[in-house]
Amino acid sequence: MRANCWAGRNEVEVREVPDPAILSGRDAIVGITSTAICGSDLHLVDGYVPTMQDGDVMGHEFMGEVLEVGPDVDPTRLRVGDRVVVPFPIACGACAACAAQLYSCCENSNPNAGIAEKMFGHPVAGLFGYSHLTGGFAGGQAQYARVPFADVGPLRIESDLTDEQVLFLSDILPTGYMGAEMCDIRPSDVVAVWGAGPVGQFAMDSARVLGAAAVIAIDKEPYRLRMAEEAGHIPVNFEEVDVRSRLLELSGGRGPDKCIDAVGMEATHGSAHLHAFDRVKQAVRSETDRPHALRQAIMSCRSGGIVSVVGVYGGFVDKFPAGAWMNRSVTLRTGQCHVQRYMTPLLERIERGELDPTRVITHRLTLEEAPRGYDIFKNKQADCEKVVLRP
Amino acid sequence: MELTATTTVRRPVAEVYAFWRLLENLPSFMAHLDEVRTTDEKSSTWTASAPFDHTVVWEALITEDLVEERIAWRSTEQADVPNEGTVSFLPSPDGAGTEVHVHLVFDIEAGKLGRAVAKYFGEDPRQQLDDDLRRLKQVLETGEVVRSDGAPWGKRARKEFPQRPAQPLTVEERREVLGA
Numbered sequence: 403m404r405a406n407c408w409a410g411r412n413e414v415e416v417r418e419v420p421d422p423a424i425l426s427g428r429d430a431i432v433g434i435t436s437t438a439i440c441g442s443d444l445h446l447v448d449g450y451v452p453t454m455q456d457g458d459v460m461g462h463e464f465m466g467e468v469l470e471v472g473p474d475v476d477p478t479r480l481r482v483g484d485r486v487v488v489p490f491p492i493a494c495g496a497c498a499a500c501a502a503q504l505y506s507c508c509e510n511s512n513p514n515a516g517i518a519e520k521m522f523g524h525p526v527a528g529l530f531g532y533s534h535l536t537g538g539f540a541g542g543q544a545q546y547a548r549v550p551f552a553d554v555g556p557l558r559i560e561s562d563l564t565d566e567q568v569l570f571l572s573d574i575l576p577t578g579y580m581g582a583e584m585c586d587i588r589p590s591d592v593v594a595v596w597g598a599g600p601v602g603q604f605a606m607d608s609a610r611v612l613g614a615a616a617v618i619a620i621d622k623e624p625y626r627l628r629m630a631e632e633a634g635h636i637p638v639n640f641e642e643v644d645v646r647s648r649l650l651e652l653s654g655g656r657g658p659d660k661c662i663d664a665v666g667m668e669a670t671h672g673s674a675h676l677h678a679f680d681r682v683k684q685a686v687r688s689e690t691d692r693p694h695a696l697r698q699a700i701m702s703c704r705s706g707g708i709v710s711v712v713g714v715y716g717g718f719v720d721k722f723p724a725g726a727w728m729n730r731s732v733t734l735r736t737g738q739c740h741v742q743r744y745m746t747p748l749l750e751r752i753e754r755g756e757l758d759p760t761r762v763i764t765h766r767l768t769l770e771e772a773p774r775g776y777d778i779f780k781n782k783q784a785d786c787e788k789v790v791l792r793p
Numbered sequence: 794m795e796l797t798a799t800t801t802v803r804r805p806v807a808e809v810y811a812f813w814r815l816l817e818n819l820p821s822f823m824a825h826l827d828e829v830r831t832t833d834e835k836s837s838t839w840t841a842s843a844p845f846d847h848t849v850v851w852e853a854l855i856t857e858d859l860v861e862e863r864i865a866w867r868s869t870e871q872a873d874v875p876n877e878g879t880v881s882f883l884p885s886p887d888g889a890g891t892e893v894h895v896h897l898v899f900d901i902e903a904g905k906l907g908r909a910v911a912k913y914f915g916e917d918p919r920q921q922l923d924d925d926l927r928r929l930k931q932v933l934e935t936g937e938v939v940r941s942d943g944a945p946w947g948k949r950a951r952k953e954f955p956q957r958p959a960q961p962l963t964v965e966e967r968r969e970v971l972g973a
């Protein structure tokens with residue numbers, strides 16, 4: 403089959419690889435009809451996540467048709483011919499983490515748990531197309547994928563919603579929603595979201611759906627800010643205005659009640675000086691992540707507020723504002739999204755028209771065009787917000 | 794060499810104890826064990842792979858068997874690598890599972906083979922035992938040892954980095970991995 407593979411730092415390549423087949427009794431093989439490129443893929447391609455290998459099949463946002471199921475797949479949960487969206491964390495459904503609905507912390511789905519444990523203290527779940535640290539599972543930017551524990555994760559789509567309406571249930575819609583949910587939003591809340599990428603856009607929409615009084619979008623890309631503004635959110639360009647003063651203005655001098663980091667480890671900074679500090683540290687590997695957005699979110703958040711982090715971090719950060727966080731009673735919440743927890747309720751919100759995931763799609767390409775898709779998404783060319791690939 | 798490891802399995806104590814007590818089950822999650830055959834209530838024959846395609850065979854005796862609580866065993870005199878072990882089962886505090894506490898002792902001073910075996914266990918024998926218990930948990934909670942494309946070997950996952958790439962296996966690789 404054809405698959406988009408990691409081909410070294412800053413390079414992906416569509417190659418011919420073997421077709422997947424059932425390896426374990428609870429596997430299914432899915433024929434992929436739609437798949438997407440995510441901001442997380444950029445972290446992998448930019449070389450900020452260790453344990454990527456040449457030839458790794460990329461992609462963790464995909465959906466399609468079940469072509470084959472293993473002998474141990476519960477037929478009441480999944481059958482050949484089902485149309486499914488596949489959540490990006492692989493979860494067994496039986497461990498204590500799964501029982502607590504902490505699916506991205508599943509204790510059984512990562513065969514490289516020992517390595518993850520060394521890096522993170524405790525292991526994390528297997529994820530599709532997302533380095534060997536999270537299992538070494540082939541991803542979904544391909545024609546077919548093997549889906550382990552197939553009777554746990556995949557969500558059957560029985561209505562006639564289009565691929566584009568439901569594809570993002572695999573990751574970014576639940577991720578944005580979880581970012582907002584972790585904020586315990588109240589009707590009086592001003593919510594500020596760092597990053598107007600696809601995850602940030604969905605965090606903003608979710609904050610509104612959950613009842614926030616006002617939602618602020620912080621980014622530097624005018625076209626992304628425009629997209630947020632068209633959806634009813636307040637744009638703030640961090641290259642044009644001082645973010646802190648603008649946020650104070652927009653929140654009666656209190657600071658936003660809730661702040662969401664939808665940027666992660668590759669943030670850029672208005673201050674060239676601090677940015678250079680982090681770039682150098684990152685280059686010599688004494689710091690792996692550049693937490694500009696996270697720092698600013700903590701500093702900006704009102705005392706007693708919540709900072710919710712869905713932007714991905716991989717290792718260590720410097721200049722973490724521990725003093726602001728501690729002395730002002732700020733709560734920090736985070737996680738890789740527990741996608742399975744949100745799929746059904748969010749599908750219902752899509753059906754009711756409360757959320758429209760298609761609004762972020764700017765590019766529809768073929769699988770063969772994946773490298774170009776990465777290029778324009780990463781470099782913010784052609785007003786690119788979200789790329790959907792058709793195998 | 795003394796090793797301890799602990800895990801919590803989300804299955805009832807009776808089931809976890811019974812699984813372990815049927816010693817034939819041990820090779821399904823212990824990487825170095827090829828086979829355990831019980832000869833009577835107390836005795837069993839263990840076969841393990843050793844370096845350079847050798848196998849080591851020894852007899853073991855159950856020295857203590859407290860139902861749903863604890864099992865202890867030791868190798869008999871003739872073993873090349875004298876060893877003994879204890880496993881204890883405790884209900885987890887949330888009542889939903891079982892804490893499994895394992896304690897193993899290998900007498901690796903006892904000759905050349907002992908040293909070879911120690912080497913075989915690698916620089917981090919603790920990690921080996923941790924991984925064994927991780928697989929025990931996988932087998933009991935999910936019914937299988939998890940396989941990815943990068944690490945498809947199931948319980949034979951001794952390989953270090955780099956792994957095979959995270960892309961589907963060829964037909965030959967699949968045959969080899971599944972041992973069919």
Ligand SMILES: NC(=O)c1ccc[n+]([C@@H]2O[C@H](COP(=O)([O-])OP(=O)(O)OC[C@H]3O[C@@H](n4cnc5c(N)ncnc54)[C@H](O)[C@@H]3O)[C@@H](O)[C@H]2O)c1
Pocket residue numbers: 440441442443444445573574577596597598599600601602620621622623626640664665666667668669670671694695711712713714737738739740787
């Ligand atoms: N937690 C999860 O489960 C999960 C799931 C999916 C994605 N993610 C992560 O979410 C993040 C965003 O994903 P995306 O697909 O939207 O990516 P993206 O790269 O399209 O979006 C990031 C945006 O942040 C902006 N940005 C950079 N520095 C900034 C700063 N200092 N302040 C404000 N904005 C800044 C960029 O201009 C860009 O628009 C990534 O880190 C991704 O890995 C997390």
Ligand SMILES: [Zn+2]
Pocket residue numbers: 440441442443462463573574
């Ligand atoms: Zn993603």
Ligand SMILES: [Zn+2]
Pocket residue numbers: 493494495496497498499500507508509510511
């Ligand atoms: Zn699990």
